[in-house]
Amino acid sequence: MAGIQEHPGEQAAGDPIKLLGIRDTPLSVDEVLRAAGDDTAGGTALFVGTVRNHDGGADVDALSYSCHPTAEAELRRVAEKVVADYPVRALAAVHRVGDLGIGDLAVVVAVSCPHRAEAFEACRKLIDDLKHEVPIWKHQKFADGTEEWVGAGSC
Template sequence: MTTGDVVHAAVAASPIAPEEAYAAVDSPFCGAVVGFSGVVRDHDGGKGVTSLSYSAHPSAERIIREVAEEIAARHEGIRIWVAHRVGPLDIGDQALVAAVGAAHRGEAFRACSDLVDLVKEKVPIWKEQFFTDGTVEWVGAGA
């Protein structure tokens, strides 16, 4: 394998499963499969969180693919799977799942970290957080 391969890059309205991502990037070439799951937690900034809702700009699907392709171009021989949820999510739900397969663990870890950082930086997805005190806060990815 001489170039990176984007197996999957999407914005998803339905639940995403890390196991699916890991299986999709695994191959006989890969000696390492590294994954990341961004999970909805019950707190932020010292306040209790009850739920979240993600909204995406119409360009988000194209941009998440471009981000994955950029990372694949930077890291030779990797396989990438990435998806970000939109819509309402509860505590414990997967919001962002990324997986990278590579020949060696160091390359897989570096590529997965780069992928998650770039998705958070560039993909136009906004988070609406609902707090236990009844307040709401919008957080903009790519802002």
């Protein structure tokens, strides 16, 4: 509403981007959730992407992720765009690279906003743009001996 200011407690403090990273070590949901926590937020949305045992009707035996050297900078650019477009109070995103097993965490993102609808929208935008714009590629090995690169078209 015009003329009504936000309550001082609703003001975001400092940079809302609290944690970004591309790592070759296991990811932690708890770490991301803690980083995205904020006392001014009424809603926090979390997305956890895991390695599944199939893709496109084929059984996946193994996979690995690799990235371009600019991946972290691109991740920051994506996060900054989400912060610019939504009332983000805190944001965290980490993606794994290297060899992963079935069930391993591949990506964890979380966004806190004043209200749940904004948090859901911002979190979805963050993971969707991360997957489409950050140069991280998945190399899948299937049970039948075939292999496939996924995401290589984004480079």
